Amino acid sequence: MTLTTHATLGAVLGRATGNPVLAFIFGFISHFLIDMIPHGDTGLADNFRVHKRRRKQAVAYVMVDAIFAIFFVLLLANTRDIESMRTFTWGIVGGVLPDLLVGLHDLTKSPLLRWFMRMHFYFHDFFVKRKGDVPLYYALLAQVVLIAYLQTKL
Numbered sequence: 001m002t003l004t005t006h007a008t009l010g011a012v013l014g015r016a017t018g019n020p021v022l023a024f025i026f027g028f029i030s031h032f033l034i035d036m037i038p039h040g041d042t043g044l045a046d047n048f049r050v051h052k053r054r055r056k057q058a059v060a061y062v063m064v065d066a067i068f069a070i071f072f073v074l075l076l077a078n079t080r081d082i083e084s085m086r087t088f089t090w091g092i093v094g095g096v097l098p099d100l101l102v103g104l105h106d107l108t109k110s111p112l113l114r115w116f117m118r119m120h121f122y123f124h125d126f127f128v129k130r131k132g133d134v135p136l137y138y139a140l141l142a143q144v145v146l147i148a149y150l151q152t153k154l
């Protein structure tokens with residue numbers, strides 16, 4: 001899923017828990033569960049990991065994804081009366097942290113992170129491997145709808 005989806009879901013779950021530690025845990029777990037829904041980025045991930053010459057496109061996607069997520073979180077923080085900035089923050093941290101760890105693994109190839117990367121993609125590819133992926137365009141549209149709904153719960 002996009003980082004904006006992970007961040008918004010983390011923020012909503014964080015609010016629901018009313019506790020920063022639980023917000024982090026629920027955000028973190030939610031990342032793996034929502035990533036199981038096929039969301040169109042398998043081709044991009046393969047471009048990055050397998051077909052090295054198409055890496056630029058994958059890197060650009062991640063960059064746009066990350067900066068857009070920052071803007072969206074700032075928009076929420078500046079336009080909503082966030083009940084608890086702590087649960088908001090820790091829900092988002094938990095929600096996006098798994099992708100940070102995967103990115104750190106890609107950068108460093110650290111064996112300390114290998115098991116985490118494998119676990120992440122066990123969930124991420126669970127249905128995609130069995131049923132195939134969906135077109136990225138539709139997956140992004142679906143996420144816009146999901147985010148539009150989720151942000152009403154903040």
Ligand SMILES: [Zn+2]
Pocket residue numbers: 001031035098099120124
């Ligand atoms: Zn992920």
